[in-house]
Amino acid sequence: MLEVKNVGLTLKGDEGEVQVLKDVNFTLEDKKIYVMTGPNGGGKSVTAKTIMGIHQPTSGRILLDGVDITHKEIFERARMGIGYAFQQPARFKGIKVRELLEIASGKNASADTCDHLHDVGLCAQDYLDREINASFSGGEVKRIEIATILARDLKLAIFDEPEAGIDLWSMQRLTETFEKMNKKYNTTILIISHQERILDLAAEVIMVAEGTVSEITSREKILGEISRLDSDCRCRRDCSRGGKAIAGCDR
Amino acid sequence: MLDAIDKKLLAEVADLHEIPRGAFNIRKNGQGVERNTTANIDIITKKDKPGIDVIIKPGTKEESVHIPVILSESMEDMVYNTFEVGEDSDVLIVAGCGIHNPSGEKAQHDGIHEFFIRKGARMKYVEKHYGEGDGGGVRILNPKTIIEVEENATAELEMVQIKGIDSALRETEVCLHKNASLIVTERLLTYLNQTAESNITVNLLGDDASAQIISRSVAQNRSKQVFHLNMRGYAKCRGHIQCDSIIMDQAQVSSVPEISAFDSDAQLIHEAAIGKIASEQLTKLMSLGMTEKEAEETILKGFLK
Ligand SMILES: Nc1ncnc2c1ncn2[C@@H]1O[C@H](COP(=O)(O)OP(=O)(O)OP(=O)(O)O)[C@@H](O)[C@H]1O
Ligand SMILES: [Mg+2]
Numbered sequence: 001m002l003e004v005k006n007v008g009l010t011l012k013g014d015e016g017e018v019q020v021l022k023d024v025n026f027t028l029e030d031k032k033i034y035v036m037t038g039p040n041g042g043g044k045s046v047t048a049k050t051i052m053g054i055h056q057p058t059s060g061r062i063l064l065d066g067v068d069i070t071h072k073e074i075f076e077r078a079r080m081g082i083g084y085a086f087q088q089p090a091r092f093k094g095i096k097v098r099e100l101l102e103i104a105s106g107k108n109a110s111a112d113t114c115d116h117l118h119d120v121g122l123c124a125q126d127y128l129d130r131e132i133n134a135s136f137s138g139g140e141v142k143r144i145e146i147a148t149i150l151a152r153d154l155k156l157a158i159f160d161e162p163e164a165g166i167d168l169w170s171m172q173r174l175t176e177t178f179e180k181m182n183k184k185y186n187t188t189i190l191i192i193s194h195q196e197r198i199l200d201l202a203a204e205v206i207m208v209a210e211g212t213v214s215e216i217t218s219r220e221k222i223l224g225e226i227s228r229l230d231s232d233c234r235c236r237r238d239c240s241r242g243g244k245a246i247a248g249c250d251r
Numbered sequence: 252m253l254d255a256i257d258k259k260l261l262a263e264v265a266d267l268h269e270i271p272r273g274a275f276n277i278r279k280n281g282q283g284v285e286r287n288t289t290a291n292i293d294i295i296t297k298k299d300k301p302g303i304d305v306i307i308k309p310g311t312k313e314e315s316v317h318i319p320v321i322l323s324e325s326m327e328d329m330v331y332n333t334f335e336v337g338e339d340s341d342v343l344i345v346a347g348c349g350i351h352n353p354s355g356e357k358a359q360h361d362g363i364h365e366f367f368i369r370k371g372a373r374m375k376y377v378e379k380h381y382g383e384g385d386g387g388g389v390r391i392l393n394p395k396t397i398i399e400v401e402e403n404a405t406a407e408l409e410m411v412q413i414k415g416i417d418s419a420l421r422e423t424e425v426c427l428h429k430n431a432s433l434i435v436t437e438r439l440l441t442y443l444n445q446t447a448e449s450n451i452t453v454n455l456l457g458d459d460a461s462a463q464i465i466s467r468s469v470a471q472n473r474s475k476q477v478f479h480l481n482m483r484g485y486a487k488c489r490g491h492i493q494c495d496s497i498i499m500d501q502a503q504v505s506s507v508p509e510i511s512a513f514d515s516d517a518q519l520i521h522e523a524a525i526g527k528i529a530s531e532q533l534t535k536l537m538s539l540g541m542t543e544k545e546a547e548e549t550i551l552k553g554f555l556k
Pocket of ligand 1: 011012013014018020038039040041042043044045046047
């Protein structure tokens with residue numbers, strides 16, 4: 001359903017242009033759950049944002065159900081059924097949880113809205129009329145961010161480290177929610193995660209490192225893969241760029 | 252007596268769709284057109300100058316006074332209103348000025364509102380300014396508000412001005428006595444070539460007096476805004492100013508903070524920020540299917556709510 005073909009991305013950073021993605025290739029099939037993992041700074045979030053249209057690829061193509069969406073804008077991709085739950089969600093002065101969920105679902109708040117909040121472990125009564133401002137805790141904004149994606153009717157839902165900041169008690173419910181969304185709505189799900197518990201959901205694991213897909217594999221293989229990468233990577237031991245910019249690293 | 256334009260202006264400035272219940276005084280084009288008093292609230296026309304005295308009896312609870320002003324032609328109007336809010340009363344006062352200026356001339360409304368909030372009383376004062384008319388005539392508003400908040404009394408001020416007014420100079424001066432409290436919320440949106448200046452001075456005179464000013468504004472196109480928010484603490488008191496502006500296009504915003512303490516137990520805080528709409532907010536809304544313009548409008552609407 002989603003084809004990412006030879007995608008490269010160069011961004012302007014503080015120290016000039018940085019190539020953050022190079023030659024990214026992978027395909028997602030209908031109705032499957034995928035987990036994307038890999039070292040910090042490897043390019044997972046940037047890949048997800050490129051699929052959502054937040055970054056426009058510098059090279060390569062992205063197809064959704066055979067339609068070329070490489071140069072489509074964010075809202076067009078959203079309306080075609082792609083959703084992305086941000087790793088670091090925005091806060092809004094003056095916008096209430098209810099309003100954001102209504103924007104997400106395109107409908108007035110209903111019993112479903114309460115269900116979506118329940119699925120992320122929040123009580124609708126306590127939260128619907130609260131503004132998503134600085135008074136929210138980190139875990140709370142994260143949960144609401146996930147709920148905005150649950151509220152939508154999507155072909156492809158991408159969750160960027162949904163477990164970050166979510167307490168242990170809610171993790172179980174969250175993994176069940178992903179499975180439910182996948183089964184009930186036939187949504188293809190891509191979860192960016194560093195959690196073994198979430199890796200368990202994956203039909204396939206997409207390993208992203210150094211700005212590209214290094215491997216598409218299974219959960220079992222990846223756990224061994226990560227430990228190898230940690231010990232073998234000379235880059236990480238004595239990186240002349242302070243281990244920051246993956247791009248341009250020629251080792 | 253009130254035509255369709257008047258009713259629209261009334262709806263905008265006073266949330267009034269019909270003649271209100273409770274006490275009211277509607278002033279149109281420099282003259283009083285309708286008035287109602289109640290057993291507890293009297294409204295008397297001033298003898299020496301244009302304007303009214305509103306007298307609220309001590310102990311009056313849950314009553315409201317509406318005093319909208321509407322200008323539907325080009326003219327200059329000036330009023331002096333005095334409000335006596337009796338001890339231990341609890342009232343809502345809604346003022347507002349709607350200008351519909353179809354001419355090419357200027358329409359100006361200047362008002363001086365003076366309030367005495369007596370001991371233990373509570374007053375919520377809502378002031379909305381709204382202007383319309385396509386004749387290119389200039390709409391000018393210069394409201395001045397002076398408030399004396401006595402011991403244990405509370406004043407809550409809500410001041411809203413959205414588009415429509417070409418030039419506004421708003422002066423607000425408040426004195427807070429022992430254990431008196433003040434909450435001011437200000438909402439302002441200017442566009443085109445409009446200018447708006449808001450000067451608020453709060454004097455915290457008595458122990459345990461507290462004041463909070465929350466000002467949010469949006470400046471679009473080539474409009475200009477200036478804020479002078481000044482808090483002066485003369486006793487063991489608390490004051491907090493939050494001034495937040497969104498700046499767009501070629502607009503200009505100045506936020507000039509001033510806090511002064513004349514007592515070592517005074518605690519005063521000033522926070523001010525001016526910036527563009529946060530790009531991560533725009534991106535989030537677009538990723539939910541909104542165009543950039545829709546996202547922008549949604550964010551501004553929420554911010555000014
Ligand atoms: N806007 C940007 N401008 C310049 N460089 C960027 C920008 N966004 C990300 N990068 C860089 O791109 C690389 C990949 O970042 P990305 O956020 O995709 O990492 P990640 O794999 O999601 O890491 P983590 O596991 O820590 O979330 C990093 O080196 C990052 O510093
Ligand atoms: Mg990331």
